[in-house]
Amino acid sequence: MTGRNTKVTMRRHPAAMVSEDDFAVEETDLPRPGDGQALVKVLYLSLDPYMRPMMDPVRSYVPHLNPGDVMPGATIAEVIESNEPELPQGTVVACSLGWQTHGVVTKDVVRVIDQNAGPVSAALSVLGMTGATAHYGLLELAKPTPDETVVVTAASGAVGGVVGQIAKIKGCRVVGIAGGAEKCRYVVDELGFDACIDYKSPDFEKQLAAATPDYVDVLFENVGGPVLDAVLGRINDHARISLCGNISDYNADEPYGLRGLRHLLMHRVTVHSFVIAEHRDYWPTAIAELSGWLAEGKIKYQEDIAEGLDSAPKAFIAMLTGGNFGKQLVNVGA
Amino acid sequence: MTGRNTKVTMRRHPAAMVSEDDFAVEETDLPRPGDGQALVKVLYLSLDPYMRPMMDPVRSYVPHLNPGDVMPGATIAEVIESNEPELPQGTVVACSLGWQTHGVVTKDVVRVIDQNAGPVSAALSVLGMTGATAHYGLLELAKPTPDETVVVTAASGAVGGVVGQIAKIKGCRVVGIAGGAEKCRYVVDELGFDACIDYKSPDFEKQLAAATPDYVDVLFENVGGPVLDAVLGRINDHARISLCGNISDYNADEPYGLRGLRHLLMHRVTVHSFVIAEHRDYWPTAIAELSGWLAEGKIKYQEDIAEGLDSAPKAFIAMLTGGNFGKQLVNVGA
Numbered sequence: 001m002t003g004r005n006t007k008v009t010m011r012r013h014p015a016a017m018v019s020e021d022d023f024a025v026e027e028t029d030l031p032r033p034g035d036g037q038a039l040v041k042v043l044y045l046s047l048d049p050y051m052r053p054m055m056d057p058v059r060s061y062v063p064h065l066n067p068g069d070v071m072p073g074a075t076i077a078e079v080i081e082s083n084e085p086e087l088p089q090g091t092v093v094a095c096s097l098g099w100q101t102h103g104v105v106t107k108d109v110v111r112v113i114d115q116n117a118g119p120v121s122a123a124l125s126v127l128g129m130t131g132a133t134a135h136y137g138l139l140e141l142a143k144p145t146p147d148e149t150v151v152v153t154a155a156s157g158a159v160g161g162v163v164g165q166i167a168k169i170k171g172c173r174v175v176g177i178a179g180g181a182e183k184c185r186y187v188v189d190e191l192g193f194d195a196c197i198d199y200k201s202p203d204f205e206k207q208l209a210a211a212t213p214d215y216v217d218v219l220f221e222n223v224g225g226p227v228l229d230a231v232l233g234r235i236n237d238h239a240r241i242s243l244c245g246n247i248s249d250y251n252a253d254e255p256y257g258l259r260g261l262r263h264l265l266m267h268r269v270t271v272h273s274f275v276i277a278e279h280r281d282y283w284p285t286a287i288a289e290l291s292g293w294l295a296e297g298k299i300k301y302q303e304d305i306a307e308g309l310d311s312a313p314k315a316f317i318a319m320l321t322g323g324n325f326g327k328q329l330v331n332v333g334a
Numbered sequence: 335m336t337g338r339n340t341k342v343t344m345r346r347h348p349a350a351m352v353s354e355d356d357f358a359v360e361e362t363d364l365p366r367p368g369d370g371q372a373l374v375k376v377l378y379l380s381l382d383p384y385m386r387p388m389m390d391p392v393r394s395y396v397p398h399l400n401p402g403d404v405m406p407g408a409t410i411a412e413v414i415e416s417n418e419p420e421l422p423q424g425t426v427v428a429c430s431l432g433w434q435t436h437g438v439v440t441k442d443v444v445r446v447i448d449q450n451a452g453p454v455s456a457a458l459s460v461l462g463m464t465g466a467t468a469h470y471g472l473l474e475l476a477k478p479t480p481d482e483t484v485v486v487t488a489a490s491g492a493v494g495g496v497v498g499q500i501a502k503i504k505g506c507r508v509v510g511i512a513g514g515a516e517k518c519r520y521v522v523d524e525l526g527f528d529a530c531i532d533y534k535s536p537d538f539e540k541q542l543a544a545a546t547p548d549y550v551d552v553l554f555e556n557v558g559g560p561v562l563d564a565v566l567g568r569i570n571d572h573a574r575i576s577l578c579g580n581i582s583d584y585n586a587d588e589p590y591g592l593r594g595l596r597h598l599l600m601h602r603v604t605v606h607s608f609v610i611a612e613h614r615d616y617w618p619t620a621i622a623e624l625s626g627w628l629a630e631g632k633i634k635y636q637e638d639i640a641e642g643l644d645s646a647p648k649a650f651i652a653m654l655t656g657g658n659f660g661k662q663l664v665n666v667g668a
Contacts, residue, residue, distance in 0.1 A: 053600065224595055246599050257591015261558055264607045265580050266387065271605035273598045 003030050007100035008312055010065045013057055017251040018320065022055070023071070023313040031104045038087040040077035042101050043333040045309070046124040047073065047316045048158075049222075050275070052250040071099035071312070074129055075332070076113065076120050087112075094123045099312050101332055117291070125158055125327035126294060126301040127287050133276040134162035135286035137242035138220055139170075140279075141272040144240075146171030148217035151231055155196055156183035158301070158327035159244060162290070163220045164193045165299050172218070175211045177227055179322045186325075190300060199227050208234060215239075224248045225256040232260030235267050243273040251320055302326030337364050341434035342646055344399045348389055351585040352654065356389070357405070357647040365438045372421040374411035376435050377667040379643070380458040381407065381650045382492075383556075384609070386584040405433035405646070408463055409666070410447065410454050421446075428457045433646050435666055451625070459492055459661035460628060460635040461621050467610040468496035469620035471576035472554055473504075475606040478574075480505030482551035485565055489530055490517035492635070492661035493578060496624070497554045498527045499633050506552070509545045511561055513656045520659075524634060533561050542568060549573075558582045559590040566594030569601050577607040585654055636660030 004027045011024040033039045051072060057064050065071070075098070079091040086107045087093070093110035097103035113123050125131065137159075144150050150167040154160040155176025164187070167174045176187040176196035187196035195211040197204060208230055215236035221228060225248030235241075249255050264271065276283075293299040304324040306315035309332045319328040338361045345358040367373045385406060391398050399405070409432070413425040420441045421427070427444035431437035447457050459465065471493075478484050484501040488494040489510025498521070501508045510521040510530035521530035529545040531538060542564055549570035555562060559582030569575075583589050598605065610617075627633040638658040640649035643666045653662040 053596070059600070228595075243595075243599055246595055249596055255593040255596055257593050258595055259589040259591050261562075261577075261592055262387070262580055262583055262589055264605065265577055266393070268607045268609055268612065269605075270607065271598065271603075273602050273604065275602055278602065 003102075004028065005030050005100055005102040006309055007070045007098075008309060009068055009070050009099075010055055012067050014055055014251075016253045018052060018055065018317055020313045020317065025310060030102055033081055033083050033104050036084050037104050037106055038079045038082040038084050038091075039102065039104055040093065040095070040097070041080045041333060042075045042077045042097055042103070042309075043092070043331070044076040044121045044124055044305075045073050045099060045312065045330040045332050046075070046129070047306075047312065047319055047328040047330060048129070049245050049247045049250065049320060051316070052247075052320055072096065073098045074124055075103075076123055077103065077105075078333070092120050094128060099309065101309055118294070121303060121305075121329055122294075122301070124329060125303060126162055126290055126299060129276055130158045130327055131162055131290040132279075132283045132286040133244060134159050134166060134220075135290060136276055136279055136282050137244050137272075137274060138163050138166055138218070140282065141274060142218040142220065142240040142242045144170060144172050144218045147173065149173045149175065149212055149214055149236070150218040150220065151175045151177065151212065151216045151234075152193075152220045152222075153177045153227055153231070154222035154245070154247065155187045155191075155193065156325065157222060160220070160222055161187070161191050161301060161326070162299065165191055165293075167218075168192050169293065169298055173214075175208075175216075177208070177223075177231075183325065186302075190302075199230075205230050205233070218242070220244060222247060224258070229258060229260045232263040235263050235269055237267045239267060239269045241269060241271045243271055247320065304328050306330045308332070337436075338362065339364050339434055339436040340643055341404045341432075342643060343402055343404050343433075344389055346401050347391055348585070350587045352386060352389065352651055354647045354651065359644060364436055367415055367417050367438050370418050371438050371440055372413045372416040372418050372425075373436065373438055374427065374429070374431070375414045375667060376409045376411045376431055376437070376643075377426070377665070378410040378455045378458055378639075379407050379433060379646065379664040379666050380409070380463070381640075381646065381653055381662040381664060382463070383579050383581045383584065383654060385650070386581075386654055406430065407432045408458055409437075410457055411437065411439075412667070426454050428462060433643065435643055452628070455637060455639075455663055456628075456635070458663060459637060460496055460624055460633060463610055464492045464661055465496055465624040466613075466617045466620040467578060468493050468500060468554075469624060470610055470613055470616050471578050471606075471608060472497050472500055472552070474616065475608060476552040476554065476574040476576045478504060478506050478552045481507065483507045483509065483546055483548055483570070484552040484554065485509045485511065485546065485550045485568075486527075486554045486556075487511045487561055487565070488556035488579070488581065489521045489525075489527065490659065491556060494554070494556055495521070495525050495635060495660070496633065499525055499627075501552075502526050502528075503627065503632055507548075509542075509550075511542070511557075511565075517659065520636075524636075533564075539564050539567070552576070554578060556581060558592070563592060563594045566597040569597050569603055571601045573601060573603045575603060575605045577605055581654065638662050640664045642666070
């Protein structure tokens with residue numbers, strides 16, 4: 001097998017708002033698969049908000065990136081050359097090769113994808129990290145009971161959309177928060193939330209109050225910032241918050257000053273922060289249940305697919321600023 | 335029994351910083367005990383930070399106070415006239431009569447105090463709500479393991495002092511935060527904490543980092559504000575925060591803007607907010623264990639006793655601004 005591997009690296013730590021200049025595209029020779037290894041060609045790359053804080057040189061749940069490092073990320077790839085009998089040529093696998101076109105894997109670091117179970121890209125969204133995040137954060141941590149009110153921020157986003165649909169399956173009242181009328185329409189009309197509030201509306205807080213007459217029992221939080229403060233003002237006694245993301249701060253010069261600590265205390269709220277990569281043994285449970293709901297038509301999802309690895313930086317930046325619509329993928333194999 | 339009942343009421347909602355003008359002293363006739371009731375004379379009143387947010391007309395865990403209401407609070411009282419055989423004259427009870435000199439109780443709303451078990455006032459501090467709060471918030475919610483680092487804010491305060499001593503009994507490294515060199519000396523020399531940092535020091539954050547070389551596994555938080563942000567900057571992976579108080583905000587014009595949400599997420603922190611009044615069935619467990627430790631000399635406590643009910647507003651204000659030293663009581667029976 002001859003050819004070249006193209007990869008996108010972090011050229012420098014972003015100042016605050018990440019820009020395309022913070023990335024570099026490099027080419028190298030294709031790696032060679034050794035014994036028990038397979039060379040794969042990436043089909044799809046998943047772009048996710050967690051990648052942004054990894055670009056900052058601070059203490060975090062994973063070692064931060066250094067200039068020159070390949071950008072990380074989950075991928076779907078196809079075996080094109082193999083020295084591993086369990087991964088014959090043509091096998092499609094989920095793996096974590098990051099922002100590049102090729103890589104070498106062993107059977108221990110991949111999950112083989114059933115190509116008859118629907119589009120292989122679903123393994124990067126509702127049947128992958130996205131779905132596991134939604135399922136774990138909502139059902140294992142927040143544990144909503146029927147008739148409770150669940151609020152989901154970034155409701156039209158990849159995780160948020162799945163969270164809200166699971167909450168509906170569980171009999172909850174589900175209120176989404178999203179940016180713009182089009183996303184809000186999608187969340188209600190397509191995903192079946194009971195309501196969705198546009199946080200850009202001048203009377204956002206008033207609309208939120210009207211949509212949560214019994215206050216908020218569960219918050220699945222992806223955003224942070226003033227939207228979180230607004231929801232804290234509606235929080236109910238013994239509410240549970242699953243803190244999954246803080247995307248509003250990722251590109252900010254200064255972190256937002258959250259004013260609602262008082263509400264946590266007054267209403268005896270529990271906050272669970274989590275990262276799904278630490279709960280790998282939970283993934284099969286989540287994905288099995290989500291697969292069933294998907295087959296029954298109870299869960300819908302949307303993908304926003306950028307074409308070609310070169311488009312990854314631009315698509316990543318758009319995702320961080322709300323410019324995408326659904327799970328952001330890159331069609332690397334295009 | 336003739337005589338008068340003196341009570342302190344909330345005259346108006348405080349603007350921000352509570353002042354003595356927000357209180358009024360009133361006199362009424364003594365109430366008369368009916369069948370199954372006893373008239374009691376208050377000996378000690380407990381002053382606690384939770385009373386301050388109750389003075390604000392906002393949604394909270396208890397109905398807020400209205401102008402003219404008697405200030406609430408836990409009390410120790412002695413039966414002076416009784417129509418209840420189980421509460422003969424001379425019985426000393428813990429009850430919740432608030433800021434007044436007399437009241438009428440039934441046996442269902444009091445806890446009889448063993449007058450041979452030490453000073454009766456301890457039932458308002460280490461062997462009462464204070465001790466139960468410390469025990470529950472630390473051991474039931476945060477669950478520190480030996481060798482973990484536990485940070486306690488308001489470490490010389492009534493709750494904080496007990497929290498740190500329990501954590502030492504459990505084999506933890508315990509770092510207090512308090513205001514001023516005298517309080518810090520007391521926390522280390524008398525209460526046995528491993529270190530105590532003065533949050534008023536210009537190099538407070540540097541001292542905190544030096545005192546928490548392995549970061550912070552458990553935070554027992556009574557204060558909020560910039561001190562909380564500083565501790566969040568040292569928080570460890572999978573840390574647990576027991577959110578017990580937010581005293582720095584209680585008298586503020588504007589709530590503090592907490593900037594450290596990012597650290598909660600990055601380090602997968604769990605935050606438990608609680609109010610001990612909701613866990614009454616836990617009190618006997620806590621108080622039994624604390625009584626044992628007290629008898630063995632493993633727990634020390636300090637009381638700051640103001641003389642006479644008239645002094646309650648002034649003592650309350652001092653407590654909210656760090657002017658007290660130890661559990662703030664009022665000797666009402668003086």
